[in-house]
Amino acid sequence: MFMHNKRLQYTVRVAEPNPVLASLMLEQFGGADGELAAAMRYFTQGLGELDPGRKDLLIDIATEELSHLEVIGSIVAMLNKGAKAQLAEASMEEAELYLSMTKGGNSHTQSLLYGGGPSLTNSSGVPWTAAYIDSRGDPTCDLRSNIAAESRAKIVYERLINITDDPGIKDALGFLMTREIAHQKSFEKALYAIEDNFPSGKLPGIEKYANVYVNTSQGEGDMDGPWNSGEQWERIDDLEQTMPFDDGDGSASVVLDKADAKTAEKLAVRTASVPTGDPTTGVDLGAGAGAGRITGDDKGAAADVDDAVKMADAM
Known part of the structure; x- marks a missing residue:
């Protein structure tokens, strides 16, 4: 059973709307290394986990990833808030409204289809898919995959931090990035708490x-x-x-x-192929300048590349 606390895990302060930045932020909302993918990966692993310690760890982190989804989704919504209001109320001139919606990324899709709310897509507008979840049901395999997933997410957060000068967004992204580090440490400990954890699986x-x-x-x-x-x-x-x-x-x-x-x-x-002979093909019959060597001197051999270039220059 879940209960939602209306306070975010980290306060979101956005200095000004920016629909283009909002569409880039979606990479960590509905992207392959985003928070939804992480939450679903760890929830499904946790539900099937037999070890009580790992089960507790996976469900804890999965639940926290949902709180991170809420933080990044709130950033997206705040960055889109101005565009949403302008589109809904049609308070701008047509040309200005058009320009505000088509600044880049998939900001126009965000505005038209989702009213400025975060969509379950990546930054290019590709819908989220369960194919992002790569669990195999073996703890030594899945924990290594989780460590890699946290590492990838950390790198994406670094890049998002580097493309904004909004101090509030930088603070929130820095928090989310650092939680990826903490999760990686937990998964590392869980992996090495398993004796003989390499290679994965049972068979030597x-x-x-x-x-x-x-x-x-x-x-x-x-x-x-x-x-x-x-x-x-x-x-x-x-x-x-x-x-x-x-x-x-x-x-x-x-x-x-x-x-x-x-x-x-x-x-x-x-x-079976017939290795003898040299059959005439459609290429031979239709060959023109630049086709290279063709079958038979009497088939209208094409000019070589130099001749083709000369002919093109003469046209």
Whole structure:
């Protein structure tokens, strides 16, 4: 059961309306790393959590994220308040009203569809979606995802702080940003309160594959570091000599019964390529200047690129 306290968790003081800034703020309202996504991620994890300590933590933070949703939504509403009043009362000249609504972002959508209230969209007007929730039901997996989510949200708040000089908004955003830090610390503690928290899940990895680093991108820019070199790693640079990892030949195969094998053979015969000859294609028939080489000298070979450029210059 929830009870709403009418006081915000942090006081919102907006110096002046700014519909464009309001639309940017929506990134933390209905965006992928916004407060609604965080609240739903932690609520759903908490409801399915078996450990009482983690369950309590997740529900606590999920509920606080709703209070943050209220703070950022209030900022959006205050930034839109002037535009909302002007649009509702038609107190401006048509041209001025139009300009005030189309300053940038999706401020016009905010004004026309939502009357200046916060919409469940990101800053580009893309609707919020449950696809943002990436929980997997394994605590070591989900806690790591939560830590990353809090980190991403913190970065977005930093960027929002940098694009406004409104001191009241900066204060509120600074509070919200700092709560992301606190939540990350809590999730880190919860993760490391689980013994043997790596790797995620129950099944162990296969030892001979777990210590291998495969240097698949080679050439200028190759770097050595603790992520690919040292006693922890068996590094593979010569891919031709070591791939595939197993004792097979690296090809794909399947065992078919007689009926399926016969049908597959018929399909292969019917769709087989003819490697001999050089068939004339629609490209050959319609080729013009700049098409490059085409089939047969008697098919009206196209001019080369230099000729095509010369022809274009002459036109």
